Amino acid sequence: MRRYGKNPDEDDIRVRPNPKGNRPRTNIRPKHADAGEGLVLTVDRGRLTCLIDGRTVTAMKARELGRKSAVVGDRVAVVGDLTGAKDTLARIVRVEPRSSTLRRTADDDDPFERVVVANADQLAIVTALADPEPRPRLIDRCLVAAYDAGLDPLLVLTKSDLASADALLESYGALGVPYIVTNRDELADGSAADRVRDSLTGRMTAFVGHSGVGKTTLVNALVPERRRATGHVNAVTGRGRHTTTSALALPLPGGSGWVIDTPGVRSFGLAHVDPSRVIHAFPDLEPGTAGCPRACSHDEPDCALDEWVTDGHADPARLYSLRRLLATRERREGD
16 A cells, blocks of 8 residues: 655645546436437348438447347337438437237247347238249248237238149138239239239238249339349249348338338248247137146147037137147148
8 A cells, every 4th residue: 555745745646547437337328309210121231221201311229229139110219310311320229119029030949039020010921832832831830920929911822823722722711811812924014913002001011931932023013113133943943042131121102001021931930939829819719728728739638629619619620720830830841
């Protein structure tokens, strides 16, 4: 310990400088009451394009958000330069509560969830009837994810000029999922887009589907002024190049709704889905679960749903559909 004389002066005392400043730490964060309200349109390598008062503004996540991230469809609070001028960068300081969150995992044993879109209220599941062949298991998985997130599903079947849609539609008849069947000529002349647009009015709809099914072609027809690149599908393997590499929210003409084009998927993992939530999409069956044993899988000998259906409260086909969807949570797509 350093000792000073009887009469120390300021030259005798040395104060170690504080490189972080002398301002005390606080847990109080600024409220940013003057922040602009934005909608995240796309995310690309840490830069988020937001729509604020009709302008597109490039922003980055503020440090105060911590690990919380913003995704396409999020409503956010943005501060800084909101002019949208070239080379300007704003900051996202708050992500507003989400009304819905569509998630997926890379595989069923992958614990890491990926948020596909936020605040959508409809999921359009696009699949081709041929070239490439339809993948019912992937459709089932997308339906489970939609029901889990509280989104209304919509089946969009393309290339009906190559194969009939009857068999596929029959397998989903008991679910009552609305559907639209299109062919390549209708896509070319715009009539397919007109019919699909009627189901999108006033809604935020996320489009999902694996490569080559015509998803981005359909989005281009819906929003022709914002055309995205499309790719070629190998006629032998049915595989195509992922031309859409990031999700993008696009306004329908006239401001009648939003479409969100997402990258093509080869799998749709459901590790994040609690099977007990899927039953909420079956209001005719849900009351029958009152007599089920605790943690019932709804596909075991003591399940009360069998008696519920036998007593005439619901169609047996509905119970079969529920159990088929729940089974997708336990089986890999290729099983």
